[in-house]
Amino acid sequence: MASSSGHDDHALARVPQTARFHWFSVATQRFGQLSTLASFLIGATLGFGMTFWNAVLAITLGAVILEVMTVFTGIAGQREGLSTSLLARWTGFGAAGASLIGLAIGISAVGWFGIQNAVSADGLVNLVGGLPAWGWALVVGLLITAVVVRGVGSMAWAAYVTVPAFLLMAGWSIAVELSRHDLGALTSAQPAGPPLSLLQGTTIVAGGFIVGAVITPDMSRFNRSGGDVVKQTVVGITVGEYVIGLIGVLLALALRTNDVIAIVTSTSGFLGTLIIVAATIKVNDWNLYAASLGVVTFVDQAFGRRLHRGAVTVGVGVIGSVLGAAGVLDSFTGFLDLLGVLFPPIAGIMVAEYFVARTWRPRLDDTRDSGELPATSPMWVPAGLITWAVAAVVGKYVTWGLPSINSIAVAFVLYLAAARLGLVRGVGTAPTRRAVPGTATGTPGVPAA
Numbered sequence: 001m002a003s004s005s006g007h008d009d010h011a012l013a014r015v016p017q018t019a020r021f022h023w024f025s026v027a028t029q030r031f032g033q034l035s036t037l038a039s040f041l042i043g044a045t046l047g048f049g050m051t052f053w054n055a056v057l058a059i060t061l062g063a064v065i066l067e068v069m070t071v072f073t074g075i076a077g078q079r080e081g082l083s084t085s086l087l088a089r090w091t092g093f094g095a096a097g098a099s100l101i102g103l104a105i106g107i108s109a110v111g112w113f114g115i116q117n118a119v120s121a122d123g124l125v126n127l128v129g130g131l132p133a134w135g136w137a138l139v140v141g142l143l144i145t146a147v148v149v150r151g152v153g154s155m156a157w158a159a160y161v162t163v164p165a166f167l168l169m170a171g172w173s174i175a176v177e178l179s180r181h182d183l184g185a186l187t188s189a190q191p192a193g194p195p196l197s198l199l200q201g202t203t204i205v206a207g208g209f210i211v212g213a214v215i216t217p218d219m220s221r222f223n224r225s226g227g228d229v230v231k232q233t234v235v236g237i238t239v240g241e242y243v244i245g246l247i248g249v250l251l252a253l254a255l256r257t258n259d260v261i262a263i264v265t266s267t268s269g270f271l272g273t274l275i276i277v278a279a280t281i282k283v284n285d286w287n288l289y290a291a292s293l294g295v296v297t298f299v300d301q302a303f304g305r306r307l308h309r310g311a312v313t314v315g316v317g318v319i320g321s322v323l324g325a326a327g328v329l330d331s332f333t334g335f336l337d338l339l340g341v342l343f344p345p346i347a348g349i350m351v352a353e354y355f356v357a358r359t360w361r362p363r364l365d366d367t368r369d370s371g372e373l374p375a376t377s378p379m380w381v382p383a384g385l386i387t388w389a390v391a392a393v394v395g396k397y398v399t400w401g402l403p404s405i406n407s408i409a410v411a412f413v414l415y416l417a418a419a420r421l422g423l424v425r426g427v428g429t430a431p432t433r434r435a436v437p438g439t440a441t442g443t444p445g446v447p448a449a
Contacts, residue, residue, distance in 0.1 A: 007149065007150050007151035008151075008308055008309045010221075011293055012086065012296060012300055014221075014371050016371055017224065020223060020224040021222045021223070023223060026222055026228070027232035027235050028160060028163055029155060029156060030232050030233070030240075031163060031235065031236040031239060031240050033282075034236055034237060034240025034244065035240050035243070035244050036244070039245060040251070042245060042248065043059075043245035043246060043248020044258045045196075045204055045248075046059070046245070046249050047248060047252025048192060049194055049195055049200075049201075051188075054198060055246070055249045057198060058196075058201030059201075059241050059242060059245045059246065061198075061205070062201075062204070063205065065202070065206045066209055067233050067234060067237050069214075069408065070212075070216050070233045071233050072355065073213060073216045073350065074216040074220035075230075076350065076351070077217020077218070078221060078224075079368070080217075080221070080368065081371075083217055083221060084105065084217045084293075085102035085293060089378075089430075090361075090374065091350040091360070092349040092359075092381055092415060092424070093385065094380045095379050096379050097385050097388075098297060099297060100298075101294070101297075102294040102295065103295075103302075105215060105290055105293070106290075106292075109288065109294065110288070110291040110316045110320040111339075113288050113317075113320040113324070114137075114141070115324060117137045117144075117284065117320070117324040118325065118327065120136070120279070121135075121325070127276070133325075134326065137324045138321050140321075141318075141322075144285050144288060145318065145321070148285050149317070150310075151309075158281055158285060165278045166282060169271055169278070170275050181254045189253045192252070192253075192256040192257065202402060205241065206402060207404050210343065210344050210404045213347065214343045214344060214346055218286075218293055288317055288320070293309065295316060296312055301430070338396075341392055341396045344391075344395055344408045345387070345388050345391035345407045345408060345411035347408055348407070348411030348412035348415070349384050349388060349411050349412070352415040353415065353419075356419075357415065360377070363377075373432045374432060376432060378429065379427060381426055382425075383424045384424070387418065390410065390411075391411035392407060394407050
């Protein structure tokens with residue numbers, strides 16, 4: 001892999017083939033996003049309200065939904081070598097619409113970055129002490145910032161360490177607890193909590209990672225082929241959802257409670273500390289990375305300024321760490337959840353435009369081999385923005401079915417209907433600013449195999 005100074009990671013350019021990774025490297029990071037304490041909590045929620053086999057079915061349906069969405073968005077990102085917010089310029093949103101997507105991703109991702117740091121800090125206070133919660137929040141946040149500022153290569157190495165460390169240490173805690181129970185009895189046990197329907201269970205599984213599916217191009221642009229995207233998706237989502245989710249189900253059935261996170265982190269001292277730190281680093285680095293890409297895209301279009309992704313990472317990492325340490329972000333959880341409603345329709349529109357309507361696809365096709373971006377993009381795509389708004393309202397207020405999937409389906413169908421009627425048109429033209437030679441920096445190297 002090409003090395004570079006600053007590790008801008010081609011934030012406003014295509015990722016060249018020379019800077020792509022072996023699929024296993026990207027898959028490890030994808031699996032790290034799915035094998036989290038939150039995934040245990042999702043499994044425990046299912047086990048508290050469903051029988052084991054109904055939970056298996058809910059996980060299966062949720063995983064299939066996520067895999068389909070992730071494969072389509074991921075292949076688009078891999079082919080073009082572009083992040084979600086940059087690709088959106090030519091997939092139904094235009095430059096101005098894409099900047100709004102970048103802003104939404106930036107705010108949401110840095111918000112959850114700060115909140116997760118604060119959660120891990122609370123655990124470290126109980127296990128280690130020494131610093132107040134705000135102090136640990138700053139320490140963890142700045143540690144992750146130092147990893148992310150060096151780019152995806154550094155994040156890959158972090159995943160190589162933290163993913164197996166988390167699985168081994170958390171697995172040991174869980175094995176100790178489950179060894180006290182008869183697994184055969186657990187698979188036939190009745191849940192202890194209020195019953196969940198299959199639809200509700202599937203919604204919980206699919207909704208838990210739907211935003212990750214939408215911003216998959218941020219990660220898949222570093223893949224070498226569409227086949228690699230499929231492999232990493234099947235391995236990451238299938239293994240992540242089943243292994244982590246089903247363990248959470250079994251713990252809930254065994255302990256008769258959905259508060260199983262305490263079991264995973266119950267080991268005291270050094271081992272428990274490592275579990276929390278590993279769990280936080282391997283998922284929160286991608287929150288910060290997505291935030292930096294979103295902010296770079298927004299500032300580029302809104303203010304005509306090219307910011308270095310590494311510098312932006314430091315800025316938003318410090319801001320997220322400080323806000324999380326101060327407890328300010330706790331009051332914004334509802335707002336961040338609302339932003340989450342905006343993300344699923346983005347995937348429906350991008351997939352509809354890129355694979356079916358193909359209004360601006362020829363521009364991407366003509367420039368792909370050269371490694372350049374199309375010279376221009378539409379400034380606005382009213383049909384795409386209206387579709388986005390309508391589908392987001394459907395996702396928020398229509399409670400029948402799977403809300404996130406409803407909004408994706410509505411966005412996909414409405415956009416294609418608009419395209420069929422000739423309503424998908426750009427308004428205004430936005431020139432694509434070329435990177436200054438030497439500033440579209442590459443990615444720090446990791447082993448190719």
